[in-house]
């Protein structure tokens with residue numbers, strides 16, 4: 001399990017109770033071979049779909065913890081919110097990708113798990129408000145926020161964005 005972009009927390013730190021609970025929550029998902037294939041797909045230009053899902057799941061988990069919501073189901077739903085195995089630039093999928101990928105991710109998730117209503121909501125409504133259909137749970141809203149937050153971090157992870165800080169150090 002890799003590190004989360006923008007976070008100082010380390011998943012191998014066994015003294016960190018939140019990290020340990022998070023890992024326990026998502027470990028059955030990351031063990032699936034099909035899920036591991038997400039590492040082969042570029043996502044938001046500079047990262048992989050696997051890393052993006054991990055970023056979203058971790059920030060969703062932390063927000064739920066702060067708000068005393070269902071952090072475990074939210075983390076699991078977030079982990080599977082982009083569980084689709086195709087290149088978004090593939091002409092076969094590109095046209096309707098924004099609208100259809102949440103239901104493809106849900107179908108893939110349901111191949112392996114019986115999902116609870118929070119997990120389903122986190123997956124199926126994560127594209128709101130770009131796509132109609134508001135989340136029905138607070139955890140669902142959390143994933144919509146964490147998804148946009150993680151996407152912003154990922155897009156800005158290009159070395160270009162580090163240049164101002166680099167020049168500040170020089171001058």
Ligand SMILES: [Fe+2]
Nearest residue numbers: 081082101126
């Ligand atoms: Fe998505």
Ligand SMILES: [Fe+2]
Nearest residue numbers: 056081082147
């Ligand atoms: Fe996403």
